[in-house]
Amino acid sequence: MVPSFYALPMFQRKYGIQLPNGDWTIEAKWQTAFLVGTPIGRITGALGVGMLSDRFGRKMVTIAALVLMSGVTFIVFFATGKEMLCAGWIISGVIWGVFNTMAPTYASEMCPIKLRAFLSAAINLSWVIGQLVSTGVVTGTSTREDIWAYRIPLAVQWAFPAILVPALLFAPESPWWLLQKGRIEDARKTLTRLVDPKKVDVDLYLDYIVQTDREEVVSGSFKDCFKGSDLRRTEIGAMAFSIQVLCGANIINFFAYFFQLTGVPQDMIFKLTVGLSGLAFVSTALSSIPIARYGRRAIFLTGLTVMATVLFIMGILGCIDTKGSSWGTAILLYIWTGTYDMTVGPVAFVIVSETSSMRLRSKTVAISAITVSVFALVFNIAVPYMLNEAEADIKGKVGFVFGPLCIISLIWTYFRLPELKGLSYMEIDRLFESGIKARDFKEARSKDTYIEEY
Template sequence: MDMEKAEEHGDVDIQITAKNGTVLEVGPEALYAMETEHRMGFFEGLKLYPPAVGWSIFFSLGIIMTAFDPQLLGSLYATPAFQKDFGYLFEGSYIISAPWQTGLGMGNPIGQVVGALAAGYPMEWYGRKWTFAACVAATAGCIFIQFFARSLKVLLAGELIGGLVLGTYATIAPTYASEVCPIALRGHLTAYINLCFVMGQLLANGVIAGTQTLDTHWAYSAPFAIQWLWPLIILAVVPFAPESPWWLIRKGRLEEAEKALNRLSSSKVDNKPTLAIMIETDRLELEMETGTTYMDCFKKTNLRRTEISIGVYTIQVFSGIYLVGYATYFFQLAGLPGSKAFDMSVGYLAVGFVGTCLSWVLLSYMGRRRMYNIGLAILSVMMFIIGILDCAPNYENRPAVIWAQSSIMVIWNGIYDLTIGPVCFSIICEVSATKVRSRTIAVATAVQALFGIVMTVAIPYMINPDQANMRGKLGFFFGGLSAISCVWAWFRVPETKGRTYEELDLMFERGVKTREFKHYKVV
């Protein structure tokens, strides 16, 4: 690809006018970059931008750590050695009380609220790269507290402090992934973040499945120690990572931005047109006054975009995803033997892994809006079925019903990770303006985590045998929330597939209706 082809468009700039009268003058280089991105297919993108893929995957390793810790904790509630050392006797067996489960589970969602919002500042001051490195170093230190904890109070301190740092990765990873890749790869690399959540959960369950038979503290100390693997890998490699070119452009460091673009693509790519369109987009957002602060996320210019980001992320909580952390415990309470409950929970997450991989195929052929709405509707129905099965007469003595209920939970997770799980990250990255992307993602993450805190408080009380003992009747609760979410998504989630950030800026600024996004032409 070279600029000679851009000369076909002549030397006259193309003018695109926004609703408020702002004029974007697109020169030959920028116009060529727009057309090239639209023509590029997935496999061509892989061929031309392998470094971008690799570095995006690397920055998403933080998400694996974020998912590993809460899943590990949820699985430990069903580990005999952990129950004995940290729990109390209830009807002949050890359990961790609901208040302590709630307190320990607070570390991750509270961390996402505080950490996600706090990450926005150093990300804008020092860039994505060095913010990531500092957070990983802090995570390595926090693991010491968890590893040496021998009481619930010390473990609680480790979870709360560690959660504050882990919360930053939910902002860093999608921001970086959305800023280093072309349109053809953007949906897949942002959706990969969901795969990292699944991998973190799967690894945690796999580790616990291997250590839960130990009758010493190593049944839970060894899984905590394994978390040091990620900081070792990340800190050794992160100094060589390229900075986000979008961040460099906003800082006026155009030469460094071009060098970063060159490092993120193969030698066959001429990045001058790409740099040109990025500069024009940054100027357009400056003239539209999109701003760069958290308050700017709620200005009229960005309010709709912020609402969509918050909505699609929060619906993950409403759909029932927080049950993943209690999968082993849920299956055990449903009536499955201990070893079968662990096997089922590992299978549960393995299906999620496969579902996320298959979602990449759907992302290439289906729109974000269709994937999200269809997936959410199916999840709603499945939750209601789980609740109905729990109402079967003589439930405790009907293993077929218990297995059916558990199997539907596994399928539910597969559908979630095929649809709304991964496509959520594509949507929040695409609807947010580039100047406030890290802020918008941070706000969405924080609001999602606030509702996560509510679920963290509520689920132990709803599911524990010494409390409400709802078992599968939780399906009615999450099914109802999912049904309400379906209505909102139908009216508010637009189609963003195949659009440049520049086009999306103009479409939102012009107030294009939700169902008109797919076929709208920017002229």
């Protein structure tokens, strides 16, 4: 939502400067300051959430973060200056770091193999829904000529905790975490709520969780994520998340501002942005089809190939300063968005959820979140200077920046990303411990260790 404000006239006048031609803009240094707070905060949040969730549980940490989010919203809503606004978004970033780590951890521990990928992919859908709601609200208030043009979108943030906190109070705690804490009866009660005891042997599944946990002999500290086979698993999780940024996801944050810079008429900017958010929602919802039919590797490779092509074409159009090239760039952004949200966007969450070992899950996810936040920090600093009309002003040529990074990501995926579709956590543990090549995972699936998870 934050970058959308950069194209909002009232926000520009409140926090920006006037250019020689009479237009208003947010200075590149403040565009950067408003955005770097998010990854810095997410890094801080991710560092602490792994230890907190292992001590207090996935459910309670998430509820606490939502309550804190409600309080922090007061800071950004009533901000009287750029410094206060920036501070509020930094604190918000800490809480977003909690969500970014807890969501894939909780999803991977609560559902069976057959639903694991869909629930993990739905995490991306939740982000997209947030973007759609915020973009719709910003579009609706963009014509206002008072401070409520940007205050109303900020106020909408209070609605989500008000809905989610009561819902989470009735949600079960992770049975994996309960067993690790020795709370066997509580874990049995949770599983009884999640499955039909007439169809699933709860005690057998509890034994499976215990056996999987015993086979992971590490102590569960952050340093263990960089030892033995867990180093490889940490690499895969960190890269899967980071590729979301490397393939150009930062452009998503600047859609409205990007359209403005490329010459799209002002009255069409937010309409196009809402359309993009709607496309992202539909694409993420439809991603369940390829996730069900194809492997993670195939989806990643296909998505990165299409996005790399789109980014290079966008860079070429950026060299042509015509009205047609501006609309051509807009069309390419639609193609990129549809591809991203059907492939790399949701599947990255699936990969991170599946790759980490059970005992190190929250910490591996935290490290992955920290890694992608570092990349996001770099691009949140660089992209405003790339796009700002008072700085580099490269417009569509930004495709030449992300296109090569997309190719590098494609090469990594081919050589390093294993196929984990349909594997139990015990099978995944043993395959990583065997040290086989990523491309051989699918063929090396161990039939005798497979267990049909509920």
